Amino acid sequence: MIRTHQGGTLRASHAGQTVTLAGWVARRRDHGGVTFIDLRDASGVVQIVFRDQEEAHHLRNEFCVKVTGTVEPRPAGNENPELPTGSIEVIVTELQVLSESAPLPFPVDEHVTVGEEARLRHRYLDLRRPAQAAAMRLRSRANAIAREVLGARDFVEVETPTLTRSTPEGARDFLVPVRLQPGSWYALPQSPQLFKQLLMVAGLERYYQIARCYRDEDFRADRQPEFTQLDIEMSFVEQEDVIELAEGIVRALWKELAGHEIVSFPRLSYHDAMDRYGSDKPDLRYGVELSELTEYFSGTEFRVFQAEYVGAVVMPGGAAQTRKELDGWQDWAKARGARGLAYVVLDAESGEARGPVAKNLSEAHLSGLADAVGAKPGDAIFFAAGPRHAAQELLGAARVEIARRTGLIDESAWSFCWIVDAPMFEPATDEVGRQIGWTSLHHPFTSPNADWVDNFESAPDKALAYAYDIVCNGNEIGGGSIRIHRADVQKRVFKLLGISDEEAQDKFGFLLEAFQYGPPPHGGIAFGWDRVCMLLSGTDSIRDVIAFPKSGGGYDPLTGAPTPITPQQRREAGVDAQTPARAKQGAGSTA
RNA sequence: GGUCCUGUGGAGCAGUUGGAGUGCUCGCCGCCCUGUCAAGGCGGAGGUCGCGGGUUCAAGUCCCGUCAGGACCGCCA
Numbered sequence: 001m002i003r004t005h006q007g008g009t010l011r012a013s014h015a016g017q018t019v020t021l022a023g024w025v026a027r028r029r030d031h032g033g034v035t036f037i038d039l040r041d042a043s044g045v046v047q048i049v050f051r052d053q054e055e056a057h058h059l060r061n062e063f064c065v066k067v068t069g070t071v072e073p074r075p076a077g078n079e080n081p082e083l084p085t086g087s088i089e090v091i092v093t094e095l096q097v098l099s100e101s102a103p104l105p106f107p108v109d110e111h112v113t114v115g116e117e118a119r120l121r122h123r124y125l126d127l128r129r130p131a132q133a134a135a136m137r138l139r140s141r142a143n144a145i146a147r148e149v150l151g152a153r154d155f156v157e158v159e160t161p162t163l164t165r166s167t168p169e170g171a172r173d174f175l176v177p178v179r180l181q182p183g184s185w186y187a188l189p190q191s192p193q194l195f196k197q198l199l200m201v202a203g204l205e206r207y208y209q210i211a212r213c214y215r216d217e218d219f220r221a222d223r224q225p226e227f228t229q230l231d232i233e234m235s236f237v238e239q240e241d242v243i244e245l246a247e248g249i250v251r252a253l254w255k256e257l258a259g260h261e262i263v264s265f266p267r268l269s270y271h272d273a274m275d276r277y278g279s280d281k282p283d284l285r286y287g288v289e290l291s292e293l294t295e296y297f298s299g300t301e302f303r304v305f306q307a308e309y310v311g312a313v314v315m316p317g318g319a320a321q322t323r324k325e326l327d328g329w330q331d332w333a334k335a336r337g338a339r340g341l342a343y344v345v346l347d348a349e350s351g352e353a354r355g356p357v358a359k360n361l362s363e364a365h366l367s368g369l370a371d372a373v374g375a376k377p378g379d380a381i382f383f384a385a386g387p388r389h390a391a392q393e394l395l396g397a398a399r400v401e402i403a404r405r406t407g408l409i410d411e412s413a414w415s416f417c418w419i420v421d422a423p424m425f426e427p428a429t430d431e432v433g434r435q436i437g438w439t440s441l442h443h444p445f446t447s448p449n450a451d452w453v454d455n456f457e458s459a460p461d462k463a464l465a466y467a468y469d470i471v472c473n474g475n476e477i478g479g480g481s482i483r484i485h486r487a488d489v490q491k492r493v494f495k496l497l498g499i500s501d502e503e504a505q506d507k508f509g510f511l512l513e514a515f516q517y518g519p520p521p522h523g524g525i526a527f528g529w530d531r532v533c534m535l536l537s538g539t540d541s542i543r544d545v546i547a548f549p550k551s552g553g554g555y556d557p558l559t560g561a562p563t564p565i566t567p568q569q570r571r572e573a574g575v576d577a578q579t580p581a582r583a584k585q586g587a588g589s590t591a
Numbered sequence: 592g593g594u595c596c597u598g599u600g601g602a603g604c605a606g607u608u609g610g611a612g613u614g615c616u617c618g619c620c621g622c623c624c625u626g627u628c629a630a631g632g633c634g635g636a637g638g639u640c641g642c643g644g645g646u647u648c649a650a651g652u653c654c655c656g657u658c659a660g661g662a663c664c665g666c667c668a
């Protein structure tokens with residue numbers, strides 16, 4: 001080792017020792033005759049002191065240096081209680097510049113805000129900043145905690161292929177050309193879903209993997225084209241067993257990394273969550289629940305409210321908004337594809353209902369409205385009417401926006417819940433919104449629950465699944481299901497989904513074939529690991545917990561990827577080869 | 592695919608009604624400075640106002656197009 005200590009670990013107890021440190025110049029305070037340098041290494045920062053040493057004047061920020069000196073208590077009155085090392089300093093006797101730094105593209109400084117593009121372009125400098133480095137370290141500990149919990153329960157960590165066959169999930173695949181078979185392509189896995197089920201058939205019984213997944217979809221703040229799941233699958237279990245395990249992992253993570261003991265994981269059915277919060281991932285840190293008014297407004301003359309569903313959400317104090325602010329909500333709703341957001345404000349003094357919608361409603365409907373939705377004078381009431389699901393989603397989005405605008409969110413709070421009893425299917429619609437069939441809400445291997453396993457065809461819109469999502473502060477952090485292990489049930493599900501035998505064989509014949517050989521009942525869960533780490537680290541973006549994230553459009557500002565390929569690469573990869581007439585089927589089955 | 596926002600020295604920003612590349616904080620370079628800790632003082636360098644076109648006597652500013660980044664909708668089981 002070229003150093004004897006890590007600078008950030010030095011304390012008063014080291015006083016008198018001669019130490020050799022190595023690190024980076026974080027900041028310099030040059031007083032002429034005496035120069036202070038904050039020396040940063042992975043352990044933190046320590047002040048080193050030069051006295052009448054010419055070479056100190058040539059040091060610049062982010063030079064990499066090695067120093068030898070004596071640890072001394074700081075002169076009385078000069079301690080810095082802000083720093084763990086603030087009671088001591090190192091008086092330098094020997095300096096070696098290990099490498100110099102060019103002028104920096106941005107300040108490597110906790111206090112400076114830097115644009116994300118510049119940070120990602122020079123991510124290696126960004127990661128020198130303690131807060132960014134801390135996020136990397138936290139993620140590493142989260143991985144370790146997950147492995148510890150799962151290892152203690154006899155789970156087997158298995159790596160599954162990343163060069164594989166296009167899988168039946170909903171997203172677009174990333175494709176990889178195959179030089180040895182021109183015209184044939186691998187797909188990168190959207191998740192290890194099928195492999196982990198095969199591992200259950202294989203009798204491993206308990207599998208997990210911190211798995212990279214790839215989906216070629218458009219970006220969002222919390223989406224990357226490659227992301228990580230903590231992927232888990234178990235045999236001979238029921239929904240309760242998976243939930244119990246998942247809670248154990250989440251409890252351990254939040255206890256050790258957030259210092260938070262989770263009291264309980266309340267459960268909401270999917271339909272309750274939609275009815276009360278207008279979301280399948282409700283943020284329970286605040287109330288502001290939805291009210292259903294379909295019955296209440298039955299018989300109304302107001303055409304807009306003659307709908308399948310009418311609901312409302314209350315904005316506390318919302319009556320104080322200006323006309324401009326209330327109009328702003330219309331734009332907000334239109335940006336979500338709604339026609340608008342009807343509202344009524346209750347006069348702060350009289351409680352009288354006012355607003356454009358009020359004059360369309362009868363005296364009776366107006367007078368009972370406040371009680372029906374739990375509003376008080378001075379509040380605003382927003383309405384949505386139309387197809388149940390869409391209207392509830394709009395109100396749910398309004399609920400989140402209300403909480404944000406009125407400061408109802410306790411940023412220091414943690415709220416967890418399970419969303420259970422998810423529907424098996426949702427209507428599949430064409431471009432103009434006509435229903436053309438059914439599609440899986442989760443995926444086609446999700447098992448109907450005991451009530452529906454024999455008759456889900458009779459009411460596909462009502463059938464419920466053994467599917468569960470875990471939600472933290474309005475973020476879905478994990479989801480899973482009990483899988484279908486009976487061939488007859490699987491066949492019936494495919495039939496309802498309009499997936500022909502031929503298509504099923506073509507897409508995942510290898511899984512169906514495996515299921516001919518005594519598959520065990522099994523189920524599992526996958527955590528969105530980037531999101532979990534984001535929440536634990538208190539950052540706003542999953543990019544903060546990814547070492548080298550991509551920016552919009554899948555561009556990597558650091559490497560410049562993706563790049564064009566040369567004509568030679570193109571020829572070798574076989575990108576332009578004719579597609580073979582028939583793709584080879586896995587596992588010997590034919591399409 | 593759609594809507595909106597933002598592009599101004601190395602970084603982060605401001606820039607009024609269209610009137611000189613104007614300003615702020617940080618960084619950078621030089622000098623001064625022996626107790627600072629986001630040190631301080633003095634001086635200095637550094638600009639294709641994203642790019643292209645248009646309107647105008649005059650464009651960072653207005654208009655059109657385009658590129659890049661961001662947010663949201665669609666999409667992502």
